[in-house]
Amino acid sequence: xxxxxxxxxxxxxxxxxxxxxxxxxxxxxxxxxxxxxxxxxxxxxxxxxxxxxxxxxxxxxxxxxxxxxxxxxxxxxxxxxxxxxxxxxxxxxxxxxxxxxxxxxxxxxxxxxxxxxxxxxxxxxxxxxxxxxxxxxxxxxxxxxxxxxxxxxxxxxxxxxxxxxxxxxxxxxxxxxxxxxxxxxxxxxxxxxxxxxxxxxxxxxxxxxxxxxxxxxxxxxxxxxxxxxxxxxxxxxxxxxxxxxxxxxxxxxxxxxxxxxxxxxxxxxxxxxxxxxxxxxxxxxxxxxxxxxxxxxxxxxxxxxxxxxxxxxxxxxxxxxxxxxxxxxxxxxxxxxxxxxxxxxxxxxxxxxxxxxxxxxxxxxxxxxxxxxxxxxxxxxxxxxxxxxxxxxxxxxxxxxxxxxxxxxxxxxxxxxx
Ligand code: ASP
Ligand code: MG
Numbered sequence: 001x002x003x004x005x006x007x008x009x010x011x012x013x014x015x016x017x018x019x020x021x022x023x024x025x026x027x028x029x030x031x032x033x034x035x036x037x038x039x040x041x042x043x044x045x046x047x048x049x050x051x052x053x054x055x056x057x058x059x060x061x062x063x064x065x066x067x068x069x070x071x072x073x074x075x076x077x078x079x080x081x082x083x084x085x086x087x088x089x090x091x092x093x094x095x096x097x098x099x100x101x102x103x104x105x106x107x108x109x110x111x112x113x114x115x116x117x118x119x120x121x122x123x124x125x126x127x128x129x130x131x132x133x134x135x136x137x138x139x140x141x142x143x144x145x146x147x148x149x150x151x152x153x154x155x156x157x158x159x160x161x162x163x164x165x166x167x168x169x170x171x172x173x174x175x176x177x178x179x180x181x182x183x184x185x186x187x188x189x190x191x192x193x194x195x196x197x198x199x200x201x202x203x204x205x206x207x208x209x210x211x212x213x214x215x216x217x218x219x220x221x222x223x224x225x226x227x228x229x230x231x232x233x234x235x236x237x238x239x240x241x242x243x244x245x246x247x248x249x250x251x252x253x254x255x256x257x258x259x260x261x262x263x264x265x266x267x268x269x270x271x272x273x274x275x276x277x278x279x280x281x282x283x284x285x286x287x288x289x290x291x292x293x294x295x296x297x298x299x300x301x302x303x304x305x306x307x308x309x310x311x312x313x314x315x316x317x318x319x320x321x322x323x324x325x326x327x328x329x330x331x332x333x334x335x336x337x338x339x340x341x342x343x344x345x346x347x348x349x350x351x352x353x354x355x356x357x358x359x360x361x362x363x364x365x366x367x368x369x370x371x372x373x374x375x376x377x378x379x380x381x382x383x384x385x386x387x388x389x390x391x392x393x394x395x396x397x398x399x400x401x402x403x404x405x406x407x408x409x410x411x412x413x414x415x416x417x418x
Contacts, residue, residue, distance in 0.1 A: 007157035010044035012231035042073025063108030074134035098139035111146035116163035151212035162222035172231035177238030188403035207258030252346035268331035271298035
């Protein structure tokens with residue numbers, strides 16, 4: 001019997017009425033002859049409320065207790081959905097992370113899943129019952145409750161799909177799929193019918209909020225087809241899947257932006273072997289992930305080093321770096337929160353030249369200065385002044401002709417030169 005893992009996001013379970021319609025959809029999928037595991041998020045806004053509560057109780061909350069608190073949102077929705085299913089006469093049971101058991105490391109608030117012991121779920125499924133799992137949470141080896149980072153229910157769903165060797169994972173959300181960019185910024189953004197794991201991975205990590213990055217890593221590693229779709233309208237969504245040859249014909253698939261990073265510059269760092277290691281090792285030890293790094297050409301034995309971290313990690317990063325700066329003999333440390341990162345992503349970049357220059361020219365024409373650049377095989381990111389984020393996204397979406405509206409083609413059929 002096919003096994004389907006469904007995940008419903010916060011807006012899909014925002015009220016009892018919404019949970020009732022989720023229950024109907026779940027039952028329908030079950031009646032079609034599938035084994036069904038349902039992963040739920042907390043009710044819309046609930047996780048934010050819990051985080052605010054934690055921060056009001058303590059300005060520097062102990063992260064073990066923080067996780068114990070913020071994980072409760074999903075306990076409510078998983079139990080409610082199971083209650084409603086059972087009141088409909090359907091056998092269903094709810095499970096928290098530690099009941100499944102979803103074992104994570106001990107990195108509170110951004111724990112990573114180490115393994116899933118899914119025997120208990122399998123038993124439930126083999127009885128023909130529906131398993132409802134609280135998303136976003138796990139348990140570490142010592143039995144502490146952990147959470148998987150914002151948007152972590154996606155990861156719960158895909159990780160369960162891989163542990164249970166599910167045939168499909170369906171992520172129900174408040175948008176109809178993965179778009180070429182944020183439709184809130186470009187109303188003509190287009191829904192993609194499918195996208196490769198690698199592109200989705202870049203999109204998610206570069207700011208598209210539709211799937212948590214870790215969930216795409218799982219999907220890719222275990223080749224789980226993931227469909228992102230709306231829980232409100234019954235239309236096909238976007239299938240995240242293995243690459244096929246036609247995908248390379250598309251130069252750029254999407255434009256993303258991220259306002260959640262901050263830039264740190266260390267001025268006049270003595271340029272000698274081991275300095276970078278000295279700077280970045282303590283950040284890693286503190287679980288701070290560093291994104292872009294730029295080191296300038298050194299002059300007279302000194303260099304400037306600039307990198308970006310999540311805004312939420314900035315104060316801790318600064319604390320660490322300021323302490324280090326004096327140790328290594330650097331002159332000063334400056335931080336800038338007013339930045340944004342805009343990125344273009346596309347498999348076609350591997351085989352087509354000129355994408356980078358087109359991006360830089362488009363930004364230049366709009367008068368937007370580029371502060372940092374980083375590239376990979378299938379993406380180019382630029383850090384810019386935060387106040388130009390929306391303009392940059394629009395300019396790039398247009399430049400790569402990603403919009404919905406049919407564009408007038410020249411009658412001669414000649415391609416514009418790039
Ligand atoms: N409730 C958590 C959050 O808001 C996890 C999730 O919804 O995926 O981040
Ligand atoms: Mg989400």
